Amino acid sequence: MSAESLLPLITATGIRKTFGPTVALDNAQAVLYPGEIHALMGENGSGKSTLLTILAGAQPADTGKITLRGQELVGLTPAEARRLGIAVVSQEPQLSSALTVGENIFLGRLPTTAGRVSWREVHRRAAEILAELQLEIDPRAPVSSLSLGRRQMVEIAKALADRPQVLLLDEATSSLDEADTRTLFALLARLRAAGTAIAFVSHRMTEVMEHADRATVLRDGQYIGTRLLSQTDEHVLVSMMVGRDLKSYWHKAEVAQGEALLRMVRVSRGPLKSIDLTVNKGEIVGLAGLVGSGRSALLRTIAGVKRMEAGEMFVNRASVRIQSPRHARQLGIGYVPEDRKGEGLVMHWSLYRNAGLSRVAALRALAPVTERIDRAAYAKGTEGLKVRTSDPRQAVSELSGGNQQKVLIARELAISPELLLLDEPTRGVDVGAKEDIYAQISALVQGGMGLMIASSELQELIGVCDRILVLFQGQIVADIPAAEASEEALAYWASGAHLIGAA
Amino acid sequence: MMTAADISQTSSTTSLATILRRYAGVGAALVALILFLSVTQENFLKYNNIMNILRTNSVMFVAAVGLTFVIISQGLDLSVGSMTALGGVFLAELLTSGVGAWPAIALTILACTFLGAVVNGGLIAYGGFNFFVVTLAMMQLLRGAALVISNGVPASTFMWDPVQWVGDGVVAGLPVPVVLAVLIGILGYAVMRWTRFGRSVYAVGGNETAARLAGINVKQVRVAVYGISAACAGVSAIMLTGRLTSSQPVSAALGLELSAAAAVLLGGASFSGGAGNIGGTAIGVLFLSVLANGITLAGVPSYWQGIATGAVLIAAIALDRIRAK
Amino acid sequence: MMTAADISQTSSTTSLATILRRYAGVGAALVALILFLSVTQENFLKYNNIMNILRTNSVMFVAAVGLTFVIISQGLDLSVGSMTALGGVFLAELLTSGVGAWPAIALTILACTFLGAVVNGGLIAYGGFNFFVVTLAMMQLLRGAALVISNGVPASTFMWDPVQWVGDGVVAGLPVPVVLAVLIGILGYAVMRWTRFGRSVYAVGGNETAARLAGINVKQVRVAVYGISAACAGVSAIMLTGRLTSSQPVSAALGLELSAAAAVLLGGASFSGGAGNIGGTAIGVLFLSVLANGITLAGVPSYWQGIATGAVLIAAIALDRIRAK
Amino acid sequence: DEPFVVGILGANYAIPAARAQYEGVAAGLKERGIEYKFLDAMIDINRQVSQIDQFVTEGVDALVINVAGDPNAVLAPLKRAEAAGIPVFGIGGTPGFDALLVQADIPSAEQGVRSGEYMCKVTGGKGEVAMIKTIELPTLSPRWDMFRETIQKQCPDLKIVAEERAIPDDSATARPIAENLLTRFPDLTAIWTSGDGPALGAGLAAKSAGRDIIVTGLNGEAFAQAGIKQGLINASWDMEPVKVGYDLSVWVADILQGKVEKPSQTVVFTPENVPEWTAETIDQWKPYEERIDFPGLQ
C-alpha cells in the first residue's frame, strides 16, 4: 500500500503544548492517512498522550494546526471531535464505574426513540460491539464488577461504538492479554481495510512491528521522524526514540538462590483454587495467564488485601495468616498493584510524598515524619529508574503514565522488601525504562530479595524470570523454568489447551 | 447502599423480585416500621392519619426530588430550605402587590429556578467554586433576603384560593400536595431514567472526565441540576405557603436541606455520585415520615424524639449494610 | 482552593513567599476585610474588640480543628454542634452531682471522645456506613440526649471556678479560651504535618485504597479522626459552658457544624479529601469571625446580616479562584 | 362515663417558660379529673399543623394550643377542629381564628412598661441604652415596643442607641452582640434584653469588658436568679407562666364540665402585677417547676 498516493485524513502539525514550566510538545506532528495503522512511539513523557488528546479535542494546543480532510479544525471540543468521527481510547480507562457497560459504551449519545432512551437498543447494540471484540461481558453488568483488563476492552468498545473515521488508541493493549490483543488487532485490520485511519501508542515493540504500517517517533515532545515499517527495523526505531542503541531489554543476573522465602500450600480464596508454590530468596517467579486467570488475585492474597480462606502460608519458614496489607508489610512483603491510579498513587501528592508513603506507613502512629523521609525514600527508590520530572515536588498526576509507574515501583523499592510482588509492573513503561527497571531489579535480587511478577507480556516473563507459573482458572497448571519456556508453551497452558488434549 | 447493579436493571427485566432486591435495605426497614406501627398504634392505619403523613411530607419529598439530581451529579445543595423560605416570601409579596395568584405562582417558581441555576449552578459550574461553600453561603444569603423582604413578618396568603388549593386542597378525594408530589416524583423518575439529560447527570456524577470526553456538556448539566433543585424548592415553597396559609420568613423549611439529603442518601444515593434514583428517594422520605409520625403517635416525649430518630436512622442503614453483604 | 503543589512544599523552602502563595486566596480576602474595617470602623482595631473577636470564636476554632482532620480524611462530622451541647450538659451534671471541677472536665472530654470514636468512627470505619447519614443521625441523637439528661433546663456552672477559668479566664493578660485555642491549633498543625498519623489522614483522604495497600490501617485512622473531632467538640463544650456560666441543652452550638465546616473549606480543604491544613482552617475561622464582627460593628441591621455574610463568603471564594488561575 | 381528654399542643417544651405553661395547664386539668395528651411542635409550625390534625383524628374533647410560629399557618387545621366540634383554647392568640374560646396571654406589655419605668429610675433618666430583641413575634413584640414607648414618654433623655436582635434569644448569641455594643458605644449606660438568657450573656460581656452597665432581663427564669446573684443582671420581671397555664386550665375544665357557659366572644386574660426580681427580692424567687406540682408531660 502506498499511503502517500492518498490525501491525509487527519494532520496535526507544528503542535506546541506547555504545562507551566513543562514543555510537553514542541513542534510535534502526526499525519494519518485513511486505511493505515500508524504507531506513535516515544519514551515515557515524550508527549504521545498529549498529542492524541489534542487530536481528540480533549485539550487545546498552544499553537499548531489540525486539519481533517484538508479542513482546518479550530477550537476542537470532545463533542465536536466525536461528531467528526474522531474517537480516542484514553491511556487510563475513563468509565463511570457505577453505570453499566452498555451505558458507558454509549455515554453521551444514548440511542433514543421519541426522546426516550431505548435501553433495549442500548444493550442490543452494546452486545454487538462486545461480540465484535469477542468479549463475553453482559452489557447490563456494572463496570465496577470488571477487572482492569476488561475495563480496557470496554473503553475500546466505547471508541468503536460510532464507527469512527479516525481511531486513536493510547496504550490500549497495556492491560490486555495476548488473546485480547490478537482480537483487537484483527479488528483493527478490518477497520483499516474499510478505510479508517488508526493511530496507536504502544511500548511493545513486537506489536508495533507486526501490526503497524508506519511509525512516528517523538522525543522530548519533538517530532523525530516517520518511517515505513516495512523498510525499518526495530533497532532504528529504538535509537530514534532513545537517542542511542539498546542491545537487550532484559537483564538477567545469575543469582545463587537461597532458602525458601514464601511457601503456599493448598491455598484457596475466591477465584483461587489450591495454590501450591514456593519462592526462594534471590529468585524471580513469573505469573502468566489470561485475563481473569487469577494472577492478580494470587498477588492480592499474598499482599494481605484479601485473606486466604484455606490452606497454609509460610514466610521465612514461619506459618502465617496474613490479615491485612499492613501485616504483609510487617512481614517484609512489598506490593505494586496493577491499577496505579486507583490503587497505587495518591494522584495529587508530590513525587516525594508518594515515594515515601510505604516507608511512612511502616512507622508507629505518632512517629515523627518530615520531608526528609520522603526525599530519602525517593532518592533510594528511584535510583537507576530515571523518572522524568521537572521537579519532584510536582504532583504525580502531572507525570506521564510510564513515569507514574516508576514512582510507584520506587515507593516499594524504598522499603527494601524481602519479597516484592509486582502486578503488571511495566504496563505503559517504555523500552528504555523497562531496561532501567529490570536492571534495578536484578541488582536487588542479587541482594537476596525474592520477586513475583505477574505480566501479560510473555516475552518479558521469559526474559526476566527464573521460573514461570502459568495460571488457568485460578489454578497453577504449569511450572516452567524460564530457560525452557517459549511463548507457545506458555500460551498453550494459559489457554487451557491441555484440557482439550486430555479429553 | 444501592449497588450499581441495582440501578442498571432495565425496565424490561424489572420484576417484583428486582424491585424488592433493589430497595430491600431501607425498603425492608420501612415495611418493618409500618408493620410494627400497624400492630401497636390503632390510629396509624386510619385513612386520615395516612393522608396526614403524606400531606405533611409532600414538601420534603418535592425538595428531595430536586436534591436527588444534585446528589447524583456529585454535588449538594444546602440552600434548599432557605430557597423555600424565600420562595414563600416572594410569593406573598407578589400576591399582596396585586399579581394574580397563578401568575404569582409561576413567577415564584421561575425566580427560584433562575436563582438556583444562575447563582448556585453558575458559580459551581463556570466559576469552579466548591459546592458546599457556595450553597452554604446561599443558605445564609437567601434566608437573609427572605427576612429583609418580609421584614421578618409572616404574610397571610389565605385569601388566594389557588395557593391554598396547591397547599391544602383536595382533588378526587386526595390532597392536592400529595397528588402534586407524586406527579413530580414520576416526572423526575422518568427524566432520570429515560432521557439523555437524566443519564448525563449520572455520567457527570460517576466520572466527570469520562462525561466530558464523551461530549457531554458538564457545565450545562451542573447548571441544570442546581436549577432543578431550586425549581423543586420553589414548588415546595408554594405548597408550604398554601399549607400554612402564610409565608414564614424565619422558620419555614429550617433544616429542610438536611432532612431531604438524609432521605436521598437513605434511598441509596451516595456522595460519590453516579448512583441513586427517585424511587429510592421516595422510600427514604416515606421512611423518615412514617418514623416521625410513629414517634408522635406512640407518645414518645419530644425530648426522646431526637434520640429515637437518630437510633432508627442508624438501624435503617445498618439493615441496608446487612442486605448488601 | 489549595492546589496539590501547595501541600507538597517542603518545610525547608517555606519562606514568606510560599506562605503568602499558599494562603493567598482567603488570606487575601481576610487582609482586605481587615484593612477595610480598620479604615471604616474606628472601634475595629481596639484591643478589646480584637480580644472579643478571638474570645467569641475560640469555640468555633477548636471545633474546626477537629473537623479539619475529618474533612481531610474525606469525611464530615455533622454531630459536632450536638456533641458540644451534650458535653456541656454532661459537665453540668457531673458538677452538680459533686464531681470535682477538673475531674469533671477531663471526664467530659473523655466521654465525648469515646462517643465520637466508637459510635461515629466505629459505624463509619467498621460498619462501612455513610458518614453523612451516621453523623446526621448522631446530630439528632446527641441533641436529644442533651435534652433528656438536662430535662431541657440550663444548669448554672458559675460556682465552679476551673470551668469559668477555661471559658472566660485570663492568663498573662490573654483570655484563657484564646490561649487554649491557639495551643490546640498548634498541636493539631504539628500532628497533621509532622507525624505518621497526620500523614496517614492525608493518605486516606487522598486515595483510600492506595493508603490501605501501602500498609495504613484505614479503619483505625477513620476511628481516630472522628474521635479527635469529638474530643475537640468536648473541649469546645467546656469553653462554651464556662463562657456562658451555664450549659444550654436547647440552643448551645446550634449550627456549629456548618460554620466550622465552612471555615475548614474556606481554609483550603476540600470534600474530595487529602488536602487542607490547620493553618488554612485558622484563616477560615478568622475570616468568618472578623466578618461577623464587622457586620455588627458597622451596624448592619440584623436582617441584612445573612445577606452580607453570604455575599462576602462568595466573594472570598471567588478571590480564591482568581488566585488559583 | 369516659373522662374528657384534652389535647395540648406545645410550641417548644424544651424552653423552661413554655414548659411551665403547659405543665400548669396539665396540673389544673389533673386536679379536675380531666385527662390530657401532649404533643410538642419543637417550633416547627409544619409539624404543628399535622399534630392538630392528629388530635382531630383521635377525637379529643378540647384543644389547648400554643402556636409554634405564625398563627395564619394553623388556621386551616383549627377550622377543621372547629368543624369537628372541638372547642379550642389558646396560650397566646390565634389571630384569624375567631372561634377561640379563651386566650391566656403572657404579660409582655406589662413587662415592657415596667422594665422601661425601672430603666428610667435607675439611670436617672439620662444616658444611652441599647436593646437586644429577638425575632418579631406577636406575643413578644409588646415587650420591646412598650419599653421603647415608656422610655420615650417618661425619660426622653435616655437615648436608645441601638436595637439588635439575638436569634435564638440565648446567652451564647447575645454575648458577642453585647460585646460589640460595648465596643461601639463607649458611653453605654444600660442594656435591655428581651429575656434572661440574653441578659446573662450581656452581663458577662459587660463584666469581662470591665464596664459598669445596667442589664435587665425578662421572665424570671433560672438565668435571672443566677445572673442577679452574680451581679450580672440588675432586674427581671416575671412572666408567671405557671399561673398563665393554670388559670387557663380552670376555664377549660369549667367549660367542659358545664360549669360555665361557652363564651360567645374570645375571653382574653393576662396575669397582672408580676413580681419584680432584683438583688433585694431574689431570695423569694422559686424555679417554675417548684411553683406547682408539675405532672410531667414528658
Ligand SMILES: Nc1ncnc2c1ncn2[C@@H]1O[C@H](COP(=O)(O)OP(=O)(O)OP(=O)(O)O)[C@@H](O)[C@H]1O
Ligand atoms: N496535566 C499536566 N500537567 C503538567 N504536566 C503534564 C500534564 N500532562 C502531561 N504533562 C507532561 O507532559 C509531558 C508529556 O506527557 P505525555 O503524557 O504526553 O507522555 P507520553 O508520551 O504519553 O508518556 P507515557 O508513555 O509515559 O504515557 C510529560 O513531561 C508530562 O509530565
Ligand SMILES: Nc1ncnc2c1ncn2[C@@H]1O[C@H](COP(=O)(O)OP(=O)(O)OP(=O)(O)O)[C@@H](O)[C@H]1O
Ligand atoms: N473488581 C472485581 N470484581 C469482581 N470480580 C473480579 C474483580 N476483579 C477480578 N475479578 C474476578 O476475579 C478473578 C481473578 O481476577 P484477577 O484480576 O486475579 O485476574 P488476572 O489474571 O490478574 O487478570 P487481569 O489481567 O485482568 O488483572 C476473575 O474471575 C475476575 O473476573
Ligand SMILES: [Mg+2]
Ligand atoms: Mg501516555
Ligand SMILES: [Mg+2]
Ligand atoms: Mg491482573
